[in-house]
Amino acid sequence: MELTGAEIFVRCLRDEGVEYVFGYPGGASLHIYDALYKQDEVKHILARHEQGAAHAADGYARSSGKPGVVLVTSGPGVTNTVTGIATAYMDSIPIVVFSGQVATSLIGNDAFQEVDAVGITRPCVKHNFLVKDVKDLAETIKKAFYIATTGRPGPVVVDIPKDITAHKTEYHYPKSVSLRSYSPVTKGHSGQIRKAVDLILQAKRPMIYTGGGVILGESSKQLTEFVRLLGYPCTNTLMGLGAFPATDPLFVGMLGMHGTYEANMAMHECDVLVAIGARFDDRVTGELSKFCPHARIVHVDIDPSSISKNVPVEIPIVGSVDNVLRDMIKLVKESKQRPDKAALQAWWKQINEWRSLECLKYEHSDKVIKPQAVLEKLYELTQGDAFVTSDVGQHQMWAAQFYKFDKPRRWINSGGLGTMGFGLPAAIGVQFAHPGETVVCVTGEASIQMCIQELSTCKQYSLPIKIVNLNNRYMGMVRQWQEFFYDRRYSHSYMDALPDFIKLAESYGHVGMQIDKPSDVEGALKEAFKLKDRLVFMDFITDQTENVYPMIAAGKGQHEMQLSPCHRDTSAERELA
């Protein structure tokens, strides 16, 4: 029996096992929406803006490991998703975006709602397609999912002209596809792995540095076994938090610009660095000429272009993190050589000295709410078991510092692109992927307003997300940089004319709270978590002057961290200066 392109589209999603599609209808996608209407296996979630739909699919993918699916119309529908696509691209998140397109006869005519979707998204996708014949539709969709989810994952866009969704053909969904120009490596080179393990076992001051690749590659278990087997210190990037349990004594915290003092110092002083599924981002390395001056570096990554891009590597291993870690664990167990106990003991003594500085210490207050205190309390009350999404800025860094993630896929944030407005729509996707779980969106009054319309989506689908709004009436991170580097000229970083967030939340049918006393923080959080079936918007009025510490300023090395004012006059600070 022949089906229309629109029917084929829906059947493909069903046969691909897609549960949810996040989208927004429009002219060019009307045939598809009609086909969606006539079935109930693939559920469509209506966002309030295409950017929200893309972030929701992204949050769904990050928290579940399954690809997120987006469906939008042509023109503005697809341009509105570009921020979401770029966000997913920078963090290697598997999403598949289907965009309607004007009919093939109109392409290139500047037709109504026409945009060159393939051209506009080309620099921020893993791959994209324009379907020119209904006979190619099913195979193209299969290819899109295959490309998005294999190798180094990433977003794929499929642009479908309206007439293609009306044309008919036989439906056949291929079980698998192969592309002659695409065959992601999985196994690492055994000789390289052997060399790496030899070096790792000889280390006197080893350091294991892991990133989002460990989470994407579902290899937290292997990483944890590997690190514990060796007894070496482990640090995670912002994207890698949760890959290794944060409460494990071998964990030295996040590294990088706002990482811990001990993680960054250990990076700087280590003699063997094992980088796994991480990409030596500039926010991690600090000034490259000062990066890891003593280290011989092993780098495991599925993407060869990540290796030796920023930092030259002695032993590159291209392969899936999962496979390579399994091989390394086996070799470590088989090897006669054991880690150098005495050296390791001395190394841990040094690390614990750095640790004893308590670099995340902040001044407590009983007059004004300290944002860090809210996150500490949030961690305590959720017992570290919530899914936490965040927007971008100070609150994001504090959440990363103070919420100790013991499990992967619990920390959902836009690390690479740094997209304000990501947190709330991402939380929507997370809640759909994990209906019974606690989902918290940590945000700020600036970020939340960038996708605030999604509060309506939350109402429509009864999503009981808890929003922790750290409201300091500033774009906090911008203000912090202006304070440090622009002589306190707070150019346009003040959030004037803020809405009344309680009324705003209530007008969308949610519960709003404002908390301005430190003594009310715990009670408010407890009350909010009791409201299990409601979205609660908690507007915490926090200290306007608080900054994120410690910090590696631009041009500084990892060993040149600036500590918070409550460390001033300590010996460490003098040593740093």
Added chain:
Amino acid sequence: MRHIISLLLENESGALSRVAGLFSARGYNIESLTVAATEDPTLSRMTLVTRGSDEIIEQITKQLNKLLDVVKLVDLTEGAHIEREMLLIKVEATDGAREEVKRLSDIFRGRIIDVTDRAYTIELTGTGDKLDAFLQTLGKTGIIEVVRSGPSAIARGDKGLHL
């Protein structure tokens, strides 16, 4: 260093812009780029000339390999190779110049492929250096139009770049 990178690409719309877009997005140089279909109509062969340090060339080849439209890639400058570029040039050929231009063209083993009473059109093939030398010899005066193809290149020996 100058590198000649040879690619087999899917012969599909968009493949060329993926390659060109990669170079502009990442700030790499393209000195020249030629592309045409091969004996297998599903494949195009591209010859790309670029300049960069070893690290940059390594990144360029890795990033190109990452593109789904790139089927095979080789940096020809890593081994012995032959490089040819074609020049089509229209030159004024009147009075005394008529004989002189013909003589120079012969010396460079060019071929006159079109003649009017005022001009010659000459075809010349060789390395980029040879074409440069010919242009220099002609001098600026008298040149009506210059078209260069950009280099095509192939490795020496009996091995080829194919699937």
